[in-house]
Amino acid sequence: MSLLSVENVGFSYNRQQQVLYDISLTIRPGASIGLVGESGSGKSTLLRLLLGLTAPSTGHIRFRGEELQSRNPGFMRAYRRQVQAVFQDPYSSLDPRQTVLRIVSEPLRSLRIGGDHRELVQTALESVGLDRAVINRYPHEFSGGQRQRIAIARAIVPRPTLLLADEAVSALDLSTRVRIVDLFKQVRAEMTLVFVSHDLGVVADLCDEIVILEHGRIVEAGPTRKILQTPSQNYTQKLLGSVPRMPA
Amino acid sequence: MTALLHIENLSIASGAATLVHDLSLLIAPGERVGLIGESGSGKSLTATAAIGLLPPALSARGSVLLDGHQVIGAPDRHLNRLRGTLTATVFQEPLTALDPLLRIGLQVAEPLSRRARRDGQNLGGAELHREVLRLLDLVALPQPDRIARSYPHEISGGQRQRVAIAMALACRPKLLIADEPTTALDVTTQAEIIKLLDALVRERGMGLLFISHDLPVVAGVVDRVIVLRKGEAVEQGPVQEVFAAPRHEYTQSLVAAARAFDRALEPSP
Numbered sequence: 001m002s003l004l005s006v007e008n009v010g011f012s013y014n015r016q017q018q019v020l021y022d023i024s025l026t027i028r029p030g031a032s033i034g035l036v037g038e039s040g041s042g043k044s045t046l047l048r049l050l051l052g053l054t055a056p057s058t059g060h061i062r063f064r065g066e067e068l069q070s071r072n073p074g075f076m077r078a079y080r081r082q083v084q085a086v087f088q089d090p091y092s093s094l095d096p097r098q099t100v101l102r103i104v105s106e107p108l109r110s111l112r113i114g115g116d117h118r119e120l121v122q123t124a125l126e127s128v129g130l131d132r133a134v135i136n137r138y139p140h141e142f143s144g145g146q147r148q149r150i151a152i153a154r155a156i157v158p159r160p161t162l163l164l165a166d167e168a169v170s171a172l173d174l175s176t177r178v179r180i181v182d183l184f185k186q187v188r189a190e191m192t193l194v195f196v197s198h199d200l201g202v203v204a205d206l207c208d209e210i211v212i213l214e215h216g217r218i219v220e221a222g223p224t225r226k227i228l229q230t231p232s233q234n235y236t237q238k239l240l241g242s243v244p245r246m247p248a
Numbered sequence: 249m250t251a252l253l254h255i256e257n258l259s260i261a262s263g264a265a266t267l268v269h270d271l272s273l274l275i276a277p278g279e280r281v282g283l284i285g286e287s288g289s290g291k292s293l294t295a296t297a298a299i300g301l302l303p304p305a306l307s308a309r310g311s312v313l314l315d316g317h318q319v320i321g322a323p324d325r326h327l328n329r330l331r332g333t334l335t336a337t338v339f340q341e342p343l344t345a346l347d348p349l350l351r352i353g354l355q356v357a358e359p360l361s362r363r364a365r366r367d368g369q370n371l372g373g374a375e376l377h378r379e380v381l382r383l384l385d386l387v388a389l390p391q392p393d394r395i396a397r398s399y400p401h402e403i404s405g406g407q408r409q410r411v412a413i414a415m416a417l418a419c420r421p422k423l424l425i426a427d428e429p430t431t432a433l434d435v436t437t438q439a440e441i442i443k444l445l446d447a448l449v450r451e452r453g454m455g456l457l458f459i460s461h462d463l464p465v466v467a468g469v470v471d472r473v474i475v476l477r478k479g480e481a482v483e484q485g486p487v488q489e490v491f492a493a494p495r496h497e498y499t500q501s502l503v504a505a506a507r508a509f510d511r512a513l514e515p516s517p
Contacts, residue, residue, distance in 0.1 A: 038434035038435065038436065038437075039405070039434055144287075173286035173287055173461060174286065174461060174462075174463070174502055174505045174506060175286065175501055175502060175505050176286075177505070178505040178508060198434065198435060199435075199509075200435070200513060201509030201510065201512055201513050202509060202512075204509075204512035204513050205508065205509055205512035225515070228513060228514070228515040229515040230515075238436055239435065239436065240513070241439075242435045242436040242438065242439035243435055243464075243513060244438070244439070244442070244462065244464035244465045244467070244468055245464050245510050245513075246463060246464050246467060246491060246503070246506050246507055246510050247467050247487075247488055247491055247492070
């Protein structure tokens, strides 16, 4: 049974501009899926739909067989406990006026999860490679990579089954990127991961499956190995050929 | 032969903090040099200092010779002549390089006619327009006529970066400074722009200072590379050598990281 299924989903912000066309996609429990595409391909819009922030114009999205009800607060609270997200910019996604404890415990409060919040937060911080003692510090005291660790801690603190990441390593320097990708590999072992990125190298390193989007359509999808070995579509080949490589 | 850019013992400071420390680099005519490093390493500051555009709050010590002219401490009216005849710069974000309220044609015409004036010629009217179209064509923009009539928001990001390159070329510089020119672009567009820059720099025998944090991109464009870390050059040499056998620990970590993502793309069993 699929964890999340996208069935013939179309989306347009207005009548003139169709952003997604007939997207179908099955996310199995435990999968790690990379959604790859260039700017304007619709990958972030698709992620917004998966998060339930926006409803599809046509088609259905089902979580464990149940249709997403993005306008039903009760449903969304339960859904948010299962599905969390990490975004691109660690500088804008953390409230600068709040302590790390306040930031990371936010989902526990809004989702009305009981227990010792301080302890849950500290455990989450440890699992992303930060010290338990950082809870009283503020975002500006951390580097970009550390901030992204805080954002990941916040996403995993309610123990979701599915983590959605939108260009979560794109704003990071190369050496930091490697470390955060390693952290995602560790997260991947514990939950289902959908990782949106324009960076094929990162996605190939991290994900078992790749879905390639172009102009709002899925042009190719399948296991990472297969897509790298025998890309069947021209666009996939062009995308692979465009990635700059190190000299041999 | 005079070096296009000769930086010796350059230090840049903001109050008590040293941002670039004792940096030296040399670019001979036709030579292509890459400056790599992560954010905050001082790459862009070095480029800014090379054309004398450091903000007043920062102080520079050492020597920066642009085609034999000292930049540090030189008055702006002197530097203005060097910028735009000797050097031109392409920046990361083409949107900020272009005036949103002016048609592309007018924006490209401006450096063209200025360069002509400096050469003691008067370029205008139909002749200027022809030159604009020729430049747009040179950077492989489709339908130069239409692009010239467009506003920046009416063309794509890749096309805007081509326009920025056309404007830089309009100055006929001996040294082109490209500061992360493809970082804001999609990977397929990036590949096209890199190919274009490479061809243009080669054809015209320009010197190139190419700044980037992206090692494989740099490898494809330059002959020699300088690795900056926290304002200090930790390693330099021919790009093939440095990337094949990095000596400094920091370069080793960068090369290993870049190769890891490369390897992930290898279709091995």
